[in-house]
Amino acid sequence: MNKIIEQTFSVPFRYQVCFTESVFGEGNPFLAQLLKAEKKPKAFFVIDSGVADAHPALVNAIKAYAKTYEDSFILCAEPLILPGGEISKNDETSFKKVVDATHIHGIDRHSYIIAIGGGAVLDMVGFAAAISHRGVRHIRIPTTVLSQNDSGMGVKNGINAYGKKNYLGTFAPPFAVINDSEFLKTLEDRDWRSGMSEAIKVALIKDEDFFCWMEKHVEQLSAREMEPMKTLIIRCAQMHLDHIAGKDPFESGSSRPLDFGHWAAHKMEHLSGYRIRHGEAVAIGIGLDTTYSYLKGMITHKELIRVVTLIKSLGFALYVPELNGEALLKGLGEFREHLGGELTITLLEKIGRGVEVHEMDNNLILKAIDQLKAFHQETLVEN
Amino acid sequence: MNKIIEQTFSVPFRYQVCFTESVFGEGNPFLAQLLKAEKKPKAFFVIDSGVADAHPALVNAIKAYAKTYEDSFILCAEPLILPGGEISKNDETSFKKVVDATHIHGIDRHSYIIAIGGGAVLDMVGFAAAISHRGVRHIRIPTTVLSQNDSGMGVKNGINAYGKKNYLGTFAPPFAVINDSEFLKTLEDRDWRSGMSEAIKVALIKDEDFFCWMEKHVEQLSAREMEPMKTLIIRCAQMHLDHIAGKDPFESGSSRPLDFGHWAAHKMEHLSGYRIRHGEAVAIGIGLDTTYSYLKGMITHKELIRVVTLIKSLGFALYVPELNGEALLKGLGEFREHLGGELTITLLEKIGRGVEVHEMDNNLILKAIDQLKAFHQETLVEN
Numbered sequence: 001m002n003k004i005i006e007q008t009f010s011v012p013f014r015y016q017v018c019f020t021e022s023v024f025g026e027g028n029p030f031l032a033q034l035l036k037a038e039k040k041p042k043a044f045f046v047i048d049s050g051v052a053d054a055h056p057a058l059v060n061a062i063k064a065y066a067k068t069y070e071d072s073f074i075l076c077a078e079p080l081i082l083p084g085g086e087i088s089k090n091d092e093t094s095f096k097k098v099v100d101a102t103h104i105h106g107i108d109r110h111s112y113i114i115a116i117g118g119g120a121v122l123d124m125v126g127f128a129a130a131i132s133h134r135g136v137r138h139i140r141i142p143t144t145v146l147s148q149n150d151s152g153m154g155v156k157n158g159i160n161a162y163g164k165k166n167y168l169g170t171f172a173p174p175f176a177v178i179n180d181s182e183f184l185k186t187l188e189d190r191d192w193r194s195g196m197s198e199a200i201k202v203a204l205i206k207d208e209d210f211f212c213w214m215e216k217h218v219e220q221l222s223a224r225e226m227e228p229m230k231t232l233i234i235r236c237a238q239m240h241l242d243h244i245a246g247k248d249p250f251e252s253g254s255s256r257p258l259d260f261g262h263w264a265a266h267k268m269e270h271l272s273g274y275r276i277r278h279g280e281a282v283a284i285g286i287g288l289d290t291t292y293s294y295l296k297g298m299i300t301h302k303e304l305i306r307v308v309t310l311i312k313s314l315g316f317a318l319y320v321p322e323l324n325g326e327a328l329l330k331g332l333g334e335f336r337e338h339l340g341g342e343l344t345i346t347l348l349e350k351i352g353r354g355v356e357v358h359e360m361d362n363n364l365i366l367k368a369i370d371q372l373k374a375f376h377q378e379t380l381v382e383n
Numbered sequence: 384m385n386k387i388i389e390q391t392f393s394v395p396f397r398y399q400v401c402f403t404e405s406v407f408g409e410g411n412p413f414l415a416q417l418l419k420a421e422k423k424p425k426a427f428f429v430i431d432s433g434v435a436d437a438h439p440a441l442v443n444a445i446k447a448y449a450k451t452y453e454d455s456f457i458l459c460a461e462p463l464i465l466p467g468g469e470i471s472k473n474d475e476t477s478f479k480k481v482v483d484a485t486h487i488h489g490i491d492r493h494s495y496i497i498a499i500g501g502g503a504v505l506d507m508v509g510f511a512a513a514i515s516h517r518g519v520r521h522i523r524i525p526t527t528v529l530s531q532n533d534s535g536m537g538v539k540n541g542i543n544a545y546g547k548k549n550y551l552g553t554f555a556p557p558f559a560v561i562n563d564s565e566f567l568k569t570l571e572d573r574d575w576r577s578g579m580s581e582a583i584k585v586a587l588i589k590d591e592d593f594f595c596w597m598e599k600h601v602e603q604l605s606a607r608e609m610e611p612m613k614t615l616i617i618r619c620a621q622m623h624l625d626h627i628a629g630k631d632p633f634e635s636g637s638s639r640p641l642d643f644g645h646w647a648a649h650k651m652e653h654l655s656g657y658r659i660r661h662g663e664a665v666a667i668g669i670g671l672d673t674t675y676s677y678l679k680g681m682i683t684h685k686e687l688i689r690v691v692t693l694i695k696s697l698g699f700a701l702y703v704p705e706l707n708g709e710a711l712l713k714g715l716g717e718f719r720e721h722l723g724g725e726l727t728i729t730l731l732e733k734i735g736r737g738v739e740v741h742e743m744d745n746n747l748i749l750k751a752i753d754q755l756k757a758f759h760q761e762t763l764v765e766n
Contacts, residue, residue, distance in 0.1 A: 001404075007397065011394050018387050134549070134554055172553075238388060
């Protein structure tokens with residue numbers, strides 16, 4: 001009696017991720033070549049205030065670059081500088097400014113919004129670009145370790161709402177991502193460090209060799225040597241990209257292996273009013289889920305000590321007051337809702353291999369918190 | 384010197400479009416079967432006030448249906464009734480109510496937002512669903528001819544902003560579409576009629592046989608006979624779905640053949656403060672672009688008369704004061720911007736075959752307007 005039409009199709013996506021130096025250097029044509037088209041497109045820049053402050057010459061460099069490559073694109077307005085950090089996602093103020101700008105400057109579906117900044121600003125601008133004209137082309141220039149090796153690579157964007165991280169957002173691949181190592185030089189030590197937690201994460205769940213490589217290079221990485229950092233970023237970014245392309249880019253299922261260590265991290269960040277950086281919270285979250293994996297009998301004590309030692313050696317804290325049992329158990333419930341009712345948490349079955357579980361033992365979580373607090377205070381020794 | 388990673392992947396989409404009768408009838412398990420899952424999902428209904436008014440028993444029917452099929456889903460809240468028509472898209476009030484509801488009722492990515500209404504309400508609810516949790520499952524139950532044969536089938540959603548139609552929105556396929564012919568019985572004559580303009584459109588650009596079929600059934604269609612209307616809807620919906628699946632579902636290019644007659648329609652709707660229905664404006668827009676095609680020497684006078692005769696015979700106006708030359712030329716510029724700078728307009732090279740052009744002659748547009756005004760007033764005779 002019912003007539004049913006089955007509608008099926010696939011949508012192909014493609015974007016370049018470029019690792020370069022001095023993207024706005026006169027002799028670096030990459031961006032200009034990327035933009036060049038038969039009909040010269042408009043480009044509109046949004047800059048994270050933290051980046052603008054650390055690079056006072058940046059706006060003029062962009063203008064000079066636009067002048068040099070005026071055959072390739074039109075700088076259609078003065079770059080818009082917006083507050084950096086999680087504050088840019090916490091209410092709609094910055095988001096609305098970017099959407100308004102698309103209207104004011106006539107940014108259309110063949111124009112470009114180019115965001116320069118940390119992950120939070122990229123997420124916010126990406127969301128504004130994704131919903132204006134149902135998707136304006138969007139180029140990301142991530143400026144932090146974290147955004148260059150992880151968040152900036154991906155297909156997600158968003159802002160926070162109702163006190164929940166990324167409550168509003170879409171899946172929308174960028175037009176391109178450009179990682180410029182110049183921006184890393186001016187990072188605060190905190191930000192240089194905190195991005196490495198995503199590398200620890202991806203190594204722990206997917207790549208034991210990479211974990212060993214990090215153990216070996218822990219001193220150079222801590223001493224801010226650029227070459228090992230570039231290696232770390234490219235390797236981590238590549239794994240992140242492979243994961244996205246691999247199976248479920250828009251996350252229609254519940255499987256979220258890259259969220260290893262993140263359920264607790266999200267809650268801690270929120271509790272701290274975003275005083276704790278995402279990467280710092282993730283390092284603690286990794287410590288927590290690794291300790292939980294040990295307490296659950298899934299990994300050895302030796303493995304546990306290797307993980308917490310690496311985290312500590314890179315300069316991360318393993319405990320903050322926001323690692324509060326009651327609040328975290330509440331956060332676990334919220335994460336379950338965000339995933340759609342069924343909980344999926346990645347734990348470790350060895351260094352280099354994650355495994356998904358669908359329930360967590362509340363008492364073990366509390367025990368893991370105590371253990372982590374102890375690790376934070378003591379010198380670590382393998383059993 | 385630069386290292387470049389090429390990221391490519393495809394995202395598959397799949398949804399069912401069902402044509403049924405009495406979707407909330409006790410003996411109609413389609414919706415319940417669609418929702419049923421291992422973990423019983425939440426369902427949240429949003430209803431167009433026009434539909435709620437015309438079907439006073441609807442809310443209770445939904446509640447009774449939820450009771451009958453309580454093993455399949457949870458009716459998680461009282462249905463939300465929101466103003467119908469373009470007003471629901473013109474500011475963020477209704478949109479925000481739906482987004483708020485996802486937070487208040489804990490609607491997650493495995494829950495369902497089910498919208499019942501005309502195309503405007505479906506567009507608005509679809510957008511709210513698409514950005515909450517980066518995409519809550521969304522089922523559309525279109526209640527008008529227009530939304531059942533056209534807008535409700537597609538992958539686009541949105542609301543208006545800055546006085547521009549669909550300025551904010553996304554491409555996000557629904558989880559399913561359910562067309563219930565019961566809802567058509569209570570439509571005002573205006574709405575019964577106005578949806579048929581999209582069928583005229585698709586016939587003109589793609590299917591001469593369908594055009595001839597409409598010419599043959601013009602009296603029954605005007606007399607509100609249900610069987611030919613069902614045939615019209617299924618045939619038009621199928622063509623719309625085929626088009627989406629065919630080439631560029633998320634419209635990354637500029638080709639927009641289904642926008643035949645729409646550039647002028649959008650402007651007229653806006654100028655009238657949405658007093659003119661979308662379908663009514665599209666009928667005039669089709670008349671305009673068909674007349675333009677004739678003036679441009681692309682179709683014969685006989686073909687032109689067949690088209691405007693069908694439009695008039697179905698009861699459409701061919702002229703309204705909003706068909707104003709100056710305003711339309713401005714609208715053409717706005718459409719060019721919306722498309723990304725290069726204009727692409729579909730015209731006719733014969734009945735049943737559209738052809739894309741990239742420029743329009745302003746004087747011929749003005750002449751076509753005059754001609755259409757004359758058609759509106761006079762009895763039509765083939766040369």
